[in-house]
Amino acid sequence: EAQVTQNPRYLITVTGKKLTVTCSQNMNHEYMSWYRQDPGLGLRQIYYSMNVEVTDKGDVPEGYKVSRKEKRNFPLILESPSPNQTSLYFCASSLLGGLYQETQYFGPGTRLLVL
Amino acid sequence: GENVEQHPSTLSVQEGDSAVIKCTYSDSASNYFPWYKQELGKRPQLIIDIRSNVGEKKDQRIAVTLNKTAKHFSLHITETQPEDSAVYFCAAPDLGAQKLVFGQGTRLTINP
Numbered sequence: 001e002a003q004v005t006q007n008p009r010y011l012i013t014v015t016g017k018k019l020t021v022t023c024s025q026n027m028n029h030e031y032m033s034w035y036r037q038d039p040g041l042g043l044r045q046i047y048y049s050m051n052v053e054v055t056d057k058g059d060v061p062e063g064y065k066v067s068r069k070e071k072r073n074f075p076l077i078l079e080s081p082s083p084n085q086t087s088l089y090f091c092a093s094s095l096l097g098g099l100y101q102e103t104q105y106f107g108p109g110t111r112l113l114v115l
Numbered sequence: 116g117e118n119v120e121q122h123p124s125t126l127s128v129q130e131g132d133s134a135v136i137k138c139t140y141s142d143s144a145s146n147y148f149p150w151y152k153q154e155l156g157k158r159p160q161l162i163i164d165i166r167s168n169v170g171e172k173k174d175q176r177i178a179v180t181l182n183k184t185a186k187h188f189s190l191h192i193t194e195t196q197p198e199d200s201a202v203y204f205c206a207a208p209d210l211g212a213q214k215l216v217f218g219q220g221t222r223l224t225i226n227p
Binding site: 033035040041042043044045048050058090097101103104106107108109 | 121146218
């Protein structure tokens with residue numbers, strides 16, 4: 001089944017404790033992206049990747065890191081989480097992305113609480 | 116870059132009535148306008164999209180209209196049903212930044 005997966009789905013952590021949220025897609029998509037969803041603010045892009053080893057900042061990149069060593073995986077890293085990073089996170093992918101107008105496929109989401 | 120404004124933030128309609136959600140965008144070069152539906156506790160999923168070479172597109176009970184002159188587009192849902200209750204997001208491309216910019220979302224509630 002073609003899909004985007006994320007793990008973990010739920011995470012409670014404490015300030016400063018490094019964490020990684022994994023994202024994987026099996027559709028051979030070039031473009032992958034991370035969003036955070038907060039009430040009243042919609043979906044805001046954190047980072048995106050056009051291809052392997054190519055990543056770039058989105059609208060709210062502060063406090064996050066990403067890597068794209070393989071086409072299928074795009075992990076989101078919080079080196080030192082803070083309470084303002086409490087949010088619902090979505091990974092998404094599309095075939096080519098960029099200037100190509102395509103459907104984005106979202107993962108199931110990761111709900112993060114930073115105490 | 117592109118700026119997308121979505122209204123209303125919440126919308127409540129009686130089952131069977133119609134619902135309309137509106138979005139405005141800032142970049143006149145934008146040429147692709149998708150709508151995503153997010154049911155409670157689930158991921159956003161594309162329900163319909165429109166490209167700038169057409170003014171309207173329909174898919175059963177949902178339709179999207181585009182006014183390029185005024186730079187706004189709308190989602191229309193007719194004969195609403197309980198399963199239409201969800202958060203709806205519009206989006207438009209930021210062609211310079213190579214990404215989609217999403218609206219703030221509309222929580223639609225269908226009352227029985």
